[in-house]
Amino acid sequence: MSPPPAMPITETTRLPAPPDSKINRDILRVMEGTSPGYWFLVALAVIGAHVAGGVWAYQVYAGLGIGGYTHPVFWGVYIVTFVFWVGIAHAGTLISAILYLFRAKWRNAINRSAEAMTVFAVLTAAQFLGIHVGRMWKSYFILPYPNQRGLWVNFKSPLMWDTFAISTYGTISIVFFYIGLIPDIAIARDRSTGIRKLIYTALALGWQGTSIQWKSHTRSVLHLSGLATPLVLSVHSVVSWDFAMSIVPGWHATIFAPYFVAGAIFSGFAMVLTVMIPVRRIYKLEAYITDYHFENMARFLLLTSMIVGYSYGTEYFIAWYSGVEPEATAFWYRAFGPYWLSTWIMIVCNCVIPMVFWYPPARTHIPTLFIVSTFINIGMWFERYVIIITSLSREYDPAVWGVYTPTLPELIILAGSFCFFAMFFLLFLKAFPVIAIAEVKELAIHEKAHGGAH
Amino acid sequence: MPSLLGIYDLPGDVAAVSRRLRSRGFKDVEVYAPAAFPELDEAVEDGPSRVRIWTLVGGLTGVVTGFFITIWMSNDWPVMIGGKPFASIPPYVVIGFELAILFGGLATLLGLLAVGKLPYGSFGKNDAAYSARFSAEEFGVVVECQDRDVREVDALMRSHDAKEVTVVEA
Structure with a gap:
């Protein structure tokens, strides 16, 4: 380019650089500086993830026998936790994709963090496939x-199908997040x-x-x-078919796909609330994530809670109404057998406690939101526990019935998965807006x- | 040739001024915006973005790949079950569907890179007219013009509420 001409413009008004x-400033501030509390949480998460990693290494050495696997239950806490984290992963894409298509503008306060949670939750879930198969170095089979x-x-x-669904979901979530x-x-x-x-110059691609x-x-x-909209609906449908395609009583149900998708959205939204309430408070983001956003999330929780409750009701009703004895027995066993506590935790946390959101002030009362969303997280983990464990422990033949109890190593790895997820999320807070x-x-x-x- | 940069606050003004400039025959018009605004979609280039072709081709490739690998692999390693055909279409719909999404999504990413010309420019070096104010809340319109047109462009930019108009030093 030739050198610029000697200012031919008559009245150049060069204003001072605008503020x-x-x-x-408000949002980038979150990425600046770190408090001792932040490092404490990071340390806790990293140590927790490593302790779980150590237990897993021991499991590789000693074998899956250190888990509570017992005939006939060979899908235990690892698969339960896998399904749980895949469910958590659903909120991000729901908020980003479906609410985008519906032009629900309120999504833009929470979509970024929800997308990040999706990526990290898929990553966490993926670990459990390797942990569950034992000889994880043969996973590529x-x-x-x-x-x-x-x-x-x-x-x-x-x-x-699940392999393709989960890997597609992981890839597309990362692409979506990055774009x-x-x-x-x-x-x-x-x-x-x-x-x-x-680093930002490289990642911004000259934007x-x-x-x-x-x-x-x-x-x-x-x-x-x-x-991503059909994808998010397909992923948990495919996960549900891991169960529904079998003939195990309690699993073999056509309602499973929509039931799992609703549950996934329910648990994902609950996790977004559980995480974003402290983030909003600590980083003073009240101007961006307002009570209006939380109220909308609470409404979503109420809706999906009722869908989940309806699904529970349908399962029990059909078990009785179909007249199929193994089915009816399986559901009786769920509610009143040795796993009765898990079942009732699930029902109370997922169907009873969220009903508090019918009362409008509860939807913007932050402590209530936090407590209810935490209960939902617990309830949704137990939902998967109930579905998987109780169904497997009593199939058709009484000669092969058995009761599974999780062991300490399994529970440590479960707790470690939360640390693993938290570690990524904490690092994300400081790395990206x-x-x-x-x-x-x-x-x-x-x-x-x-x-x-x- | 000098380039003039006008700074604006509102996307509507930017759309109007770039439309005027292009109708006056200025070819080299560029717009900087802090966010996506539908009114700016046709500020520099007419018609919808060609990313859609990438998504379509990617998605169709995915479907074809999904059904091809499943059907071909079933026949390559045949397992006879009850005298039925080796390949069965209903379960393969899941694979075809997932690969349509996977390939479509990845092709969309490639389409963004190709159509949006990303990565753009040389590493760590932005356009001469670009500054951090366009990643704050201001808009910029840059146009390259002959020396004799500078006054006209300056007047035109100011007539659309430009906050300031400057010559860009290359």
Whole structure:
């Protein structure tokens, strides 16, 4: 380019550099500095994950016998926890994709953190497949790859469908998360120095918010939402078919797919609330994540709680009404057998406690929201426990009935999974903007253009 | 040729000024925005984004791949069950569906990179006109013009409520 001409413009009014956007400062502040409390939590999470890793290493050495597996129950806490974390993973895509397609603007305060939770929850869930199979170094057997034995995998098995569903879900969640992050990484790039600037510059891919970039970005997000919406519904449907395709009483039910999807959304939203309530308070994000957002989440919890409750009712009703004795016996056993406590924890946590949200002030009362969402997390773990363990422990033949009790190593690995998830989430808080800044700005500028009121 | 940069607060003004500039025959118009606004979609380029073609081709490739690998593998390692055909379509729908989503999603990412021309520019170096104010809350319109057009462009940008107009030093 030739050197610029000697200022031919008559009245160049160079204003002083404008102040940075308040939205940028408020949200990027979360990433700055770390308090001793933060490091304490990170240390706790890292140590917890490593303790679980150590127990797992011992399990590899000693064998799966250190778990509570007992004939006929060979799907234990690991599979329960796998299903639990896959369920948690559903809120992110639901908020990002489905609410995006419905143009529910309130989603943009929570979509980023929910997407991050999706990625980390899928990652956590994926660990359990390896932990559960024992010889995890042979896990790659499930992939269809050309081999000397001339064998191919059995695509008629729901476990194969699950492999494809979960790996697709993990990949698409990461793509979705990253595409949404690109403009926000550029914001952080423009406001950071040193090594951080270098990393953000690489990750931002030279994003400058030009018209072409935004246009293709909006299109990509729209298309990914269109793809992710059926995906999120399919993933937990496929997980439910791992069970429903069998003939085990308590599993063999056509209601399983919608029942699991509703449960997944229920537990995912509960986890988003459980995590975001402390984050909002600690990082003073009340201006962005408002009570209105929490109230909407509470309404979602109420709705999905009732769907889940209806599904429980349907299961019991059909077990009785079908007249199929093994089915009726299985459900009687669930409620009044040795696993009665798990069943009643599940019913109370998932169907009774959330009913408090019928009372409007409860939907914006933060301690209530936190406590109820925590109970839902507990209840949803127990739901999977009840479905998997009680059904397996009594199938058709009384000669092979047995009672499974989780052992300490299994429970340590379960607790470690929460540390593993928390570790990633804590690191995420300091690495990337916790709220989708560009989307919040879109609303703010839109309001400015239309004179405040929408 | 000099480039002029106008700074704006509202997307509507940016859309109007870039439309005016393009109708006056200025080819090299660029817009910087802090967020996505539908009114800016056609500021620089007309028509919908071509990312949609990428998604479509990716999704269709996924479906075809899903059914191809399942049917081919069943026949490559045949297991006779009750005299039925080796391949059975209903369970393979799941694989076809998942691969449609997987390939479609990955193709969308590639489409974003290809159509949005990402990664853009050379590493760590932005356009001369770009500054951190466009990742704050301001909009910019940059146009390259002849020396003799500078006054006209300056006046045009100001007539659409430009907060400031400057010459970009390359």
